[in-house]
Amino acid sequence: MTLIESVSLRRVLDSRGNPTVEADVLTQSGGFGRAAAPSGASTGEYEALELPPMEAIAAAREHAVPRLEGSVHAGNQRDVDAALHAADGTEDFSEIGANSAVAISMAASKAGADVLGAPLFQHLGGTFRDADRSFPVPLGNVVGGGEHAADATHIQEFLSAPVGAPSVAEAVFANADVHAAVAEILADRGIAAAKGDEGAWAPAVSDAEAFEIVDEATSRVEDAVGFEIRFGLDVAASELYDADAGVYRYGDVERTSTEQVEYMAELVDEYDLAYVEDPLDEDDYDGFADLTDRVGDRTLICGDDLFVTNVERLSRGIDEGAANSILIKPNQIGTLSDAFDAVELAQRNGLDAVVSHRSGETEDTTIAHLAVATGASFIKTGTVGGERTAKLNELIRIAEEAV
Ligand SMILES: O=C(O)[C@@H](CO)OP(=O)(O)O
Ligand SMILES: [Mg+2]
Structure with a gap:
């Protein structure tokens, strides 16, 4: 047929x-x-x-x-x-x-x-998909820089994480509220900001100021909506790493690998971060393992460039305790079957799966269905902008259908 x-x-x-x-x-x-x-x-x-x-x-x-x-x-x-x-x-x-x-x-x-x-999430998840499993929490990029915007933060993404939202729709709207709150705070501080590739604000502020702003924005919205909103990061540290010198460069500030682990652990504790993606270079399994050992009980340490949705790289990461979650991007590995294999291997070994968009996107909504089909804990797919809302709005529709 x-x-x-x-x-x-x-x-x-x-x-x-x-x-x-x-x-x-x-x-x-x-x-x-x-x-x-x-x-x-x-x-x-x-x-x-x-x-x-x-x-x-x-x-x-x-x-x-x-x-x-x-x-x-x-x-x-x-x-x-x-x-x-x-x-x-x-x-x-x-x-x-x-x-x-x-x-x-x-x-x-x-x-x-x-x-x-059948709806795509049902076809991909199969008839025995656990309908009671909770929906993926959307991670919403609200401030960003790195490779996604010039003259903005060194850390690539500051991600709103509405972990206490009672429904996926409320989570999606909370992230949009955080995005709006960031705009208000920037305006109060007299800071102009354009948007980066994923629709996040890309102000020319230090990483330290970005932490302050996102912390304030998430707290404000948390108070308004009455459920827990934390935040997280995609450091995209491979882009900061200078392999020849063996240091991470944040503009004029340099950090060795050990200092980078220390810095990340401090940030997790200071801001109660829910999620830290690619805190270290894509070849630094040891650094990942060290950080996971220190803070993995209270936050997700997620491998994106580290694992590239690849079961071989993930297997090594599992053996070495390098992370407690994996980012899943079908185009990193080329097919849905390969992406499913990576999710299954991760989940079998107690790692969380986080399904993700790319910075260059289209109106395609497949990843919304993939996240629901696999029971992923999070989906990272932006906050505003048509190619991002395509997925977020699809999630809202799926939630209606999947009850
Ligand atoms: O690093 C990432 O996780 C992604 C998506 O946010 O960015 P890019 O698609 O540019 O690799
Ligand atoms: Mg990433």
């Missing part, structure tokens, strides 16, 4: 105005799915490879499409993704591009769900 009839690929715009790959999958019974690849700016060194979109499209048309059309069922995600791997033949999708691969993989999942008449 879900046999793939055709796969078409095109170039569309992403939120940064760059081209990206969009795939349409049509099944013989008329099921249809469309999905587009997101794109990172602070990409991890070990991610699957994104090719220039026209190259990725040409390669996928030549190698992947003929293996799928008339041969593979869209409803069988493992077969779709195995065909993509077979068509590519490399470890990192450097032949057809992880952007083509992930667009086709996600589009096929939607076509499969369409034929079954």
Whole structure:
């Protein structure tokens, strides 16, 4: 029923105005799915490879499409993704591009769900999906800099975390309120701010001042809504790390690895951080393990560039106690099956899964369904801006359907 009839690929715009790959999958019974690849700016060194979109499209048309059309069922995600791997033949999708691969993989999942008449989260999560599991808490980027905005904070993302929200909708609106509160505080302080790639405010303030502002904004909104709102960080420390000198550079301030662990542990305690992503360089499993050992009982230490949604890197991290959560980005690894494998390995070993957008996004909502299907603890997908609200609003709709 879900046999793939055709796969078409095109170039569309992403939120940064760059081209990206969009795939349409049509099944013989008329099921249809469309999905587009997101794109990172602070990409991890070990991610699957994104090719220039026209190259990725040409390669996928030549190698992947003929293996799928008339041969593979869209409803069988493992077969779709195995065909993509077979068509590519490399470890990192450097032949057809992880952007083509992930667009086709996600589009096929939607076509499969369409034929079954099931919502995507249900198709991906299966009939035995635990409907009682709580919904993912949205982490909302409210202040940011790093690779996502020039002349702003060194730390890439300050993330509102409404951990006490009674519903996903209230969490989504709380994050928007925190974003608005940050704007008010900036205005009171006479600080002008544009927005970065993910819609977060990108003021030219020190990291220390950003902590003050976000702390105040989350407290204000917490008082107004009456449930707990903490905050967290994506340090994206690989971008700060100077491997030759062996130090993290925050402008003129340098920190050794040991000092970086110390600094992160202090921040966790001073601000009661709920979440710290990539506090150390992507090769520093030891530093990650050290920090997790010190503060992992009271906060999530999450590996993004460290793990790149890759089960091999995650296995090493589990063995070494390097983190207690993993960021899941399907385009880092190229297919939904690979992303699911990473979530399952993490959850089996007691790690939390955090499903994430990229800084370059489209209106695609697959990750909202993925987060619900896998029972992820958090979803990081921005706060405002159409390509971010596409996912957040989809989560609100899913919550209605999934009760
Ligand atoms: O580092 C990250 O977690 C992401 C998303 O916030 O950024 P990018 O897509 O630029 O890698
Ligand atoms: Mg990150």
